[in-house]
Amino acid sequence: MNEWIDELSDLTAAGQRVVLVTVAGIRGSAPREVGAKMIVSDDATIGTIGGGQLEYQCTRIACDMLGDDETPSLRKFPLGTSMGQCCGGVVDILFEPIASGLPAWLRDLRALHGQRQPVVIATDLSGEAGKYVVTADSTFGEANRATPATIIETAREGLDAGRAAHRIDDWFFEDIVGSNLNIAIFGAGHVGSAVVQSLSNLDCNIRWIDSRRNIFRNTPANVRTIESPDPSLEVAAMPADSCYLVMTHSHALDFDICERILQRRDVVYCGLIGSLTKRRRFEKRYRDLGMRQSVIDQLVCPIGVDGISGKKPAEIAVAAAAEVLQAYERAMRESNPAYPDNVHPLMRRR
Numbered sequence: 534m535n536e537w538i539d540e541l542s543d544l545t546a547a548g549q550r551v552v553l554v555t556v557a558g559i560r561g562s563a564p565r566e567v568g569a570k571m572i573v574s575d576d577a578t579i580g581t582i583g584g585g586q587l588e589y590q591c592t593r594i595a596c597d598m599l600g601d602d603e604t605p606s607l608r609k610f611p612l613g614t615s616m617g618q619c620c621g622g623v624v625d626i627l628f629e630p631i632a633s634g635l636p637a638w639l640r641d642l643r644a645l646h647g648q649r650q651p652v653v654i655a656t657d658l659s660g661e662a663g664k665y666v667v668t669a670d671s672t673f674g675e676a677n678r679a680t681p682a683t684i685i686e687t688a689r690e691g692l693d694a695g696r697a698a699h700r701i702d703d704w705f706f707e708d709i710v711g712s713n714l715n716i717a718i719f720g721a722g723h724v725g726s727a728v729v730q731s732l733s734n735l736d737c738n739i740r741w742i743d744s745r746r747n748i749f750r751n752t753p754a755n756v757r758t759i760e761s762p763d764p765s766l767e768v769a770a771m772p773a774d775s776c777y778l779v780m781t782h783s784h785a786l787d788f789d790i791c792e793r794i795l796q797r798r799d800v801v802y803c804g805l806i807g808s809l810t811k812r813r814r815f816e817k818r819y820r821d822l823g824m825r826q827s828v829i830d831q832l833v834c835p836i837g838v839d840g841i842s843g844k845k846p847a848e849i850a851v852a853a854a855a856e857v858l859q860a861y862e863r864a865m866r867e868s869n870p871a872y873p874d875n876v877h878p879l880m881r882r883r
Contacts, residue, residue, distance in 0.1 A: 535646060535709060535736075536754075537570045540579050542643045546635040549574050552595035553629040556582050557607060557658070557698075557705050561622025564612075568698030568707050575599060582626070587612060591626055601630040604660040627658065627705065638664045641673035642709065651710040653688040658703045667692070712736045714861055717771050719764050719790050720780040721748040724806060727850035728778060729756055732857065742767045743781070768793040774864065775799075776857050778836070780806035788815060795819070795828050802860035804853060805834040 537553075544551050554571040556563070564583025571588065572579040573595035582588050587610055598606070606628045631639075638654070645652050645668065653667045662681065665674035667688040684704055691699075691706050698707040714737035718729055721743040729741055733753035741749065742759045749758040761767055764781065768790060771777070777794050779787050787805060794803045805812070812834035819829050837852030838859065 537572060537580055538639070538643050538646055538709075541572055541631075542635060542639055544572065544574055545631050545639065548634060550599045550630075550632045552598050553627075553631065554582060554591050554595050555627040555629070555705075555707075556624060557627040558625030558700050559622060560624075562612070563622045563624050566697070571595075573599070587624065587626075591628075595628055598628055598630045600632050603630050603632060605629045605656065605658060607658050625700075627656070629656075636664075638666050638674055642666045645673075646709060649711050651692055651708070653692050654707045654709060655684050655688045656705040656707075658700075658705055669693075712738055713774070714738065715772050715775040716740070716778070716857065717742065717767065717775060718778045718780070719743070719767075719787075720782065720806075721745070721758075722780065722782060723846045724849050725778075725780050726750070727846035728780070728853055729753070731847075731850040731854040735854075735858065740767065740771065744786070745782075765789040765793050768797065773799040774801050776802040776804075776861060778804045778806075778853060778857070784811070788818065791815065791832060792819065792822075792824075795824065795831055798828070800831060801864045802857055803832055804836040804856065805832055806836055806849070807834050809835060 541551065541553060552573045554573060556565050556567050556569040559567055564585065564587065565581070569582050570580050571582045571591070573592055578592055582591060590610070594608070608626050608628065610624045610626060612622050612624060642652065642654065645666065650668055655665045655667055657663060663674055665672055665684070667685055669689060669692060672685055687701060688706055691708060695710070696706070696708060698705070714735065716732060716737055717740045718725055719742050721741060725741070729739060730753070733739060733756055737755065739756040740759060741752070741756050742761055742764045743749070744760070744762055744764050746760060748760070752758050759767060764786065777800065779790050779794070781787050781790070791803060791805055794800055805815070812832065815832070815834070816829050820826070833856070836856060837849060838855045841848060841852040843849070
């Protein structure tokens, strides 16, 4: 997820000394993916690069670098017995001290990300050429430095291909793009609220819809709330290959929403809260309307992964969130035979 952009911007704009810590390379097994980040300041640590001794040692190193001359440092950490970890791989960690206020590249990155514009951050690991933010048609970075043309070309090729973060020689490239995991959640009751809180921790875009006024509380940043007198009309607003969870206060409303979802024919997941009896009633009514059984079979009801039988909202939320993620990753594998080897699922662009 890209919350680090706002966090780092706020800290540096306030004049705080920080070190941005990034997983820049992996060989073998490791606790986090390339591109995972952690921010270390004088009084806080934000984010995680995997926990354990690796994160502990990196935090200590970052603390010693606070206030340094802003030259990046790349260090290698074997994750074996000497580190007190048993992953067995080797991780390259990039340390970037920032001590002179909000850097130009970060200011530009925040503005572009706020506009939902895909970008690539290109970082010279030697520190000589600086750091650049590259879009499909523009380049942003230090005004007094000339960006190598080959680096811009490589960055744009990666942007078109939707590559995950990767290194090429002394350059580190990171795609910063919006997630293509789109989820619509219908219903803002106790279960709907718990599901939103659970799913919002993923790198995803959530539309949360309800017909009742002033029903939404404590909305996460990646959630858009919609009060609609007819929530079923919001189905058409979702992009193709979206996931849907239907859990309103009305069976009649649930029925109408699910009907519109199933009619789309481009659905990754359609989950309906309720019992097997509710499913059978809905199935019969859909058949009476002439809906094919193969279409009806896309409806998931009851919802939730097997093995979790609890009825508390938080328990349902965990089971439902896991099922949505399973459906999404299954769809990614079907559309991309190389998944997940060549690209991180939540960084993939269609």
